[in-house]
Amino acid sequence: MSASLSFHGAGVFLTSFTPVRPSTFTGLLLITSICVYLYARNAIKHHHDVEFGKRMGCKPSAAKLVYHWPLALDIMKDGFRAGREKKLLAFFTEHFNQLSPTAEVKILGGIGYVTQDPQNIQALLSTQFQDFHLGPRSLAMKAMIGDGIFTQDGTAWKHSREVLRRQFMKMQYQNLKGFRKHLETLMERLHTSSGVTDLQPMFYRLTLDTTIAMILGQPVGSFKHGIGDLFSKAFDQASLVTGTRVRLGDMYFLYCPRGFIKACETIRRYTYQFATEALQREVESPVESDKTSFISELHRDNQDLQLVRDQVLNVLVAGRDTTAATLSYAFHLILRNPTVLETLRCEIVTVVGHEKDISRAHIQQMPYLHNVLQGTLRLYPPVPINTRFCRKTTALPVGGGPDGRSPLLVREGMPVAYSVYHMQRRQDLYGPDPLAFRPERWDGSELASIGWGYLPFNGGPRLCLGKDFGLMLASCGIVRIIQEFPGIKLAPGEVLEEPGTERQHLTLTLSNAQGCKVVLK
Numbered sequence: 410m411s412a413s414l415s416f417h418g419a420g421v422f423l424t425s426f427t428p429v430r431p432s433t434f435t436g437l438l439l440i441t442s443i444c445v446y447l448y449a450r451n452a453i454k455h456h457h458d459v460e461f462g463k464r465m466g467c468k469p470s471a472a473k474l475v476y477h478w479p480l481a482l483d484i485m486k487d488g489f490r491a492g493r494e495k496k497l498l499a500f501f502t503e504h505f506n507q508l509s510p511t512a513e514v515k516i517l518g519g520i521g522y523v524t525q526d527p528q529n530i531q532a533l534l535s536t537q538f539q540d541f542h543l544g545p546r547s548l549a550m551k552a553m554i555g556d557g558i559f560t561q562d563g564t565a566w567k568h569s570r571e572v573l574r575r576q577f578m579k580m581q582y583q584n585l586k587g588f589r590k591h592l593e594t595l596m597e598r599l600h601t602s603s604g605v606t607d608l609q610p611m612f613y614r615l616t617l618d619t620t621i622a623m624i625l626g627q628p629v630g631s632f633k634h635g636i637g638d639l640f641s642k643a644f645d646q647a648s649l650v651t652g653t654r655v656r657l658g659d660m661y662f663l664y665c666p667r668g669f670i671k672a673c674e675t676i677r678r679y680t681y682q683f684a685t686e687a688l689q690r691e692v693e694s695p696v697e698s699d700k701t702s703f704i705s706e707l708h709r710d711n712q713d714l715q716l717v718r719d720q721v722l723n724v725l726v727a728g729r730d731t732t733a734a735t736l737s738y739a740f741h742l743i744l745r746n747p748t749v750l751e752t753l754r755c756e757i758v759t760v761v762g763h764e765k766d767i768s769r770a771h772i773q774q775m776p777y778l779h780n781v782l783q784g785t786l787r788l789y790p791p792v793p794i795n796t797r798f799c800r801k802t803t804a805l806p807v808g809g810g811p812d813g814r815s816p817l818l819v820r821e822g823m824p825v826a827y828s829v830y831h832m833q834r835r836q837d838l839y840g841p842d843p844l845a846f847r848p849e850r851w852d853g854s855e856l857a858s859i860g861w862g863y864l865p866f867n868g869g870p871r872l873c874l875g876k877d878f879g880l881m882l883a884s885c886g887i888v889r890i891i892q893e894f895p896g897i898k899l900a901p902g903e904v905l906e907e908p909g910t911e912r913q914h915l916t917l918t919l920s921n922a923q924g925c926k927v928v929l930k
């Protein structure tokens with residue numbers, strides 16, 4: 410009876426059915442087919458991934474970010490608040506301290522991992538480099554720096570890397586005379602300032618000038634007329650917004666505050682102008698082929714001025730803030746540790762004396778200075794957190810199972826964030842005093858086997874190309890300031906807080922939100 414009723418019911422249903430127009434019907438059929446196809450494809454993919462995981466011995470992560478509101482909105486809310494208070498990395502520290510070095514993070518329904526494990530970071534950046542890519546970073550950064558080494562993947566990146574690598578190699582053999590003029594300009598500025606001086610903005614200006622001069626092959630004359638300040642301001646504004654866009658991943662487009670596009674246009678316009686002027690100068694007074702500038706080599710490579718401009722901007726983004734932040738944090742730490750300052754001053758007096766022309770040979774004879782920089786980059790790596798996206802389903806070496814020692818399945822499309830900042834503060838890697846600024850820890854055997862546990866310059870095929878440039882400039886900057894102002898000290902009222910508890914500014918890179926306030930003597 411129920412069958413007939415239902416059959417009857419079906420008849421009523423059918424007779425009362427309003428015939429749909431073929432186009433609507435075809436549309437519905439198409440949408441349904443697509444949904445079924447996508448569902449089936451995902452199910453098959455999921456099955457293959459699970460099988461792959463079993464073969465690789467993967468186990469699910471037992472460490473999971475704990476949240477209390479749906480979609481982890483409480484974490485998002487607290488994270489935004491910490492960002493506003495300039496304490497975002499300290500906020501992450503609180504959470505990471507409760508988890509294993511590799512943990513699962515589920516936010517807004519999306520799943521990813523966050524790791525501070527050297528083995529997993531080595532896999533991401535080196536041994537399994539092919540399995541990962543930069544994901545939406547290129548789109549998030551496009552408005553500011555267009556298309557270049559920092560945003561490219563695959564063959565485009567390989568090509569950029571090769572062209573830029575040749576240029577950086579050429580520079581490695583040069584002496585450090587190129588820095589001299591810029592360092593002396595900085596000294597002049599410092600001598601004219603009185604009372605409390607904030608070194609940090611001056612370091613940003615120094616690294617902007619040196620990086621531009623390195624790229625263009627000559628200092629930019631027009632920078633003297635206030636254009637440098639305009640450019641710096643636009644650059645800061647664009648970096649701040651771009652940093653947030655990168656952290657938003659696929660949803661980068663949701664964040665485009667007023668003034669952002671204008672700031673991007675300003676820096677692109679000026680860079681284009683500097684680039685064309687520099688190239689024009691080389692046409693008017695040609696130099697020997699082994700002395701051609703960075704920029705002419707870029708131009709010879711692609712002949713497209715817009716691409717040259719983008720590549721220049723990419724190198725500027727990579728080079729300016731990282732080195733300036735290193736200098737600023739170095740003084741932050743040195744001046745809070747008087748014995749470090751004293752040891753460093755003795756080394757400078759012994760090796761360099763009053764010589765203003767600092768050479769590579771001088772720097773190579775200053776192991777303590779090297780250790781000071783190692784220690785600074787350990788506590789404050791300028792690129793503290795970074796992300797890679799899985800290109801094809803793979804397994805990370807560790808992070809799975811209750812003890813986190815089994816391999817971990819990472820499915821295609823998943824983000825894996827890695828925090829060098831937190832890894833370099835781990836007690837199990839750096840001993841009982843991981844937050845202490847103790848340059849001596851780099852002597853002897855204490856950290857001889859640290860390997861991928863120390864990674865301020867990245868590793869693997871995307872290792873920083875400007876490592877030598879940045880370290881040499883930072884070394885010369887520290888030496889010149891301590892030579893010139895042997896009585897330099899912290900500004901009155903500066904707090905001696907534990908590293909990481911001070912306010913921090915997180916754009917594309919990390920810097921000190923409190924600046925670096927000193928009294929120069």
Ligand code: HEM
Nearest residue numbers: 727728731732735791792865866867871873874875878879
């Ligand atoms: C202390 C100073 C510096 C630090 C700590 C540093 C750190 C880094 C890091 C962590 C990356 C990898 C970013 C990623 O793959 O997501 C990187 C890449 C890069 N850096 Fe540096 N950097 C410094 C200075 C410089 C300077 C001065 C320049 C240029 C003048 C430079 C040029 C580059 C370039 C071109 C890349 C891209 C490499 C590639 O993707 O193949 N860096 N740097």
